Amino acid sequence: MTPSDSAGDARLLTPADIRRLAERTGVRPTKTLGQNFVIDGGTVRRIVRTSEVAADDVVLEVGPGLGSLTLALLPHARAVTAVEIDPRLAEALPATVAEFAPGHADRLRVVTADAMRVTELPGPAPTALVANLPYNVAVPVLLHLLELLPSLRRGLVMVQAEVADRLAAPPGSRTYGAPSAKAAWYAEVRRAGAVGRSVFWPAPNVDSGLVALRRRPAPEAGVDRRAVFAVVDAAFAQRRKTLRAALAGWAGSAPAAERVLRAAGIDPGARGEALGIEAFTRIAAARAAEDAGTADTGGAAAGGSGSSAPAEPRPDAG
Ligand SMILES: C[S@@+](CC[C@H](N)C(=O)[O-])C[C@H]1O[C@@H](n2cnc3c(N)ncnc32)[C@H](O)[C@@H]1O
Numbered sequence: 001m002t003p004s005d006s007a008g009d010a011r012l013l014t015p016a017d018i019r020r021l022a023e024r025t026g027v028r029p030t031k032t033l034g035q036n037f038v039i040d041g042g043t044v045r046r047i048v049r050t051s052e053v054a055a056d057d058v059v060l061e062v063g064p065g066l067g068s069l070t071l072a073l074l075p076h077a078r079a080v081t082a083v084e085i086d087p088r089l090a091e092a093l094p095a096t097v098a099e100f101a102p103g104h105a106d107r108l109r110v111v112t113a114d115a116m117r118v119t120e121l122p123g124p125a126p127t128a129l130v131a132n133l134p135y136n137v138a139v140p141v142l143l144h145l146l147e148l149l150p151s152l153r154r155g156l157v158m159v160q161a162e163v164a165d166r167l168a169a170p171p172g173s174r175t176y177g178a179p180s181a182k183a184a185w186y187a188e189v190r191r192a193g194a195v196g197r198s199v200f201w202p203a204p205n206v207d208s209g210l211v212a213l214r215r216r217p218a219p220e221a222g223v224d225r226r227a228v229f230a231v232v233d234a235a236f237a238q239r240r241k242t243l244r245a246a247l248a249g250w251a252g253s254a255p256a257a258e259r260v261l262r263a264a265g266i267d268p269g270a271r272g273e274a275l276g277i278e279a280f281t282r283i284a285a286a287r288a289a290e291d292a293g294t295a296d297t298g299g300a301a302a303g304g305s306g307s308s309a310p311a312e313p314r315p316d317a318g
Contacts, residue, residue: 010075010101013068015039017100018201021066025092029202033086034134037065040199044072050192051130051156053077060126060152062115062141063134065089067096073130074104081109081121085134115141118148120240125151129213132158135204139163139179145215146186147225155213156192161258164191171276178236182229188212213280219281227284228277235272235280235317243275251287260287 005012013021018039022029029035035078038044064070064082066089073080074097084090090112096111098105111125116137129152133141138159146152160165162175168191169176183189195208199275218225234250235243242265244258251257261268264286266279 009103010071012041012044012071013039013066013100014041015201018066021047021092021096025066025237027086027088034063034136035065035086036132036135036200036204037201038068038132038199039201041072043195043199044069044073046193047156047158047210048072048076051128052154052270053128053130053318055271056127057128057267058124060121060129060131060145060149061127062129062131062145064093064102064110065091065132067100069130069132070097070108071101074101074107077107077128079107079124081123081126083111083113083115083118083121085112085114087112116144117146121149125149127151127153129155129157133135135160135163135206139167139183143179143182143186144165146183146215150215153215155187155211157211157213158195158208159211160204161194161209164211167211172274174246176273177239178232181232181236181275181277181280182212185218185225185228187215187282189213219278220285223281223285223288227288228281231280231283231287232272232277235275239271239273241271242269243272246272247283259280260290 018037027035029037042224053073054074055076055078058075059077059080061070061073061080061082064084070080070082070093082093084093090110092107093110094108097108111118111121126149129145138157140155165175166177168181169180190212192210192212195210197203197207230250231247235246238246243261245252247257247261248254251260258268260283264279264282266275268312
């Protein structure tokens with residue numbers, strides 16, 4: 001029997017089920033852990049449909065909670081790995097799946113862990129991330145998992161509406177910032193819909209949005225991701241300043257920042273909010289080339305024979 005053949009035998013949770021399960025597990029939803037459970041079957045079906053999860057996908061779900069989304073995912077995927085930080089929810093999930101989707105119980109793996117710190121997962125490598133993310137840690141969780149798991153080809157996450165806007169914002173837009181640039185390192189990101197407050201229990205005091213991600217190759221092979229993110233962080237720490245000023249601390253001085261920016265082909269008078277991830281990558285690459293050139297020149301000056309010739313010309317040569 002394929003997973004899609006068995007789609008019919010999973011029942012979704014109703015609001016009454018949610019309350020009963022919360023009572024059974026002794027969970028009183030906390031804001032600290034972003035525990036707003038989806039009580040609306042239409043919303044979980046929409047998330048699964050929009051995620052385009054297919055029968056050969058191994059889905060990673062962060063924060064399964066009481067299982068609303070897990071039950072909707074299981075019939076459509078090869079397997080679901082659910083990472084839940086709250087041990088009471090993690091322990092209760094297999095019994096919930098056995099009760100509501102008995103034909104799918106063997107395709108669920110539950111991991112009790114903080115998704116922001118997890119370093120390995122059991123079972124086959126996940127290919128799709130589908131989650132109603134805990135809102136206070138949505139961006140760090142998302143970036144951590146995209147970095148940790150190159151096997152993730154796509155994702156569909158529900159986050160706070162403002163965060164959805166920020167993640168999907170293009171350069172030059174009002175909401176574009178460090179999260180947008182960093183997410184773009186890993187994936188093409190787009191808004192995939194809005195979700196109101198009434199589909200949750202308890203209802204949050206913010207609206208939500210769906211974000212779809214499709215993995216893309218890193219902008220430039222051979223450039224260290226951490227070095228690129230350091231440029232992004234420096235540029236957006238003072239987003240109203242020109243890059244020459246904003247990157248002065250990062251480069252060592254304003255003239256050094258200007259030199260690196262010119263080497264990268266970027267106007268030092270521009271602001272970070274105008275740059276896409278490719279431009280940030282060029283800046284990091286120009287700095288790395290300059291550092292390599294400096295190190296090599298130092299070696300030659302110290303009497304080296306030039307055997308380790310610089311791979312790149314000094315960006316400010318001439
Ligand atoms: C917004 S609720 C979603 C619950 C469920 N998926 C739903 O849609 O009803 C977020 C869930 O993430 C869990 N959570 C919070 N922080 C977490 C973290 N750092 N790692 C893993 N799970 C976390 C919470 O305990 C909660 O179950």
